[in-house]
Amino acid sequence: MLRASYGTKHWTPPKGHVDPGEDTYTTAMRETAEEAGLKSHHYRVVDNFCQTLSYLVRGRPKTVYYYLAELEDPNTPIILSDEHIDFKWCNLEESKAIYGREDMNSCLEQAEKTVNSL
Secondary structure: OEEEOOOOOOEEOOOOOOOOOOOHHHHHHHHHHHHHOOOHHHEEEEEEEEEEEEEEEOOEEEEEEEEEEEEOOOOOOOOOOOOEEEEOOOOHHHHHHHHOOHHHHHHHHHHHHHHHHO
């Protein structure tokens, strides 16, 4: 989980806007590299896992696509962008506690089930 450097300094997985010409998967990989310094060779993306969350931000609709990945080496350093001030690796219960929204908690639960079935 990454802690934002702005607003309420909320915690969230890496995410961001889709650039022109990108699909949601490409955006997820780019944002993970930009926000956490993790490039595609640092992790393995789990097949067939994509969770979609839709909600309002300042009265405007927002849709976020989350993919699931497993870090190849747990000692890989995290390099935060200026968009974030902290990070932490969390288990399911910790993640749910610091994020706190039901839709994200459901997404995290699905990720846990998927990981446990591998």
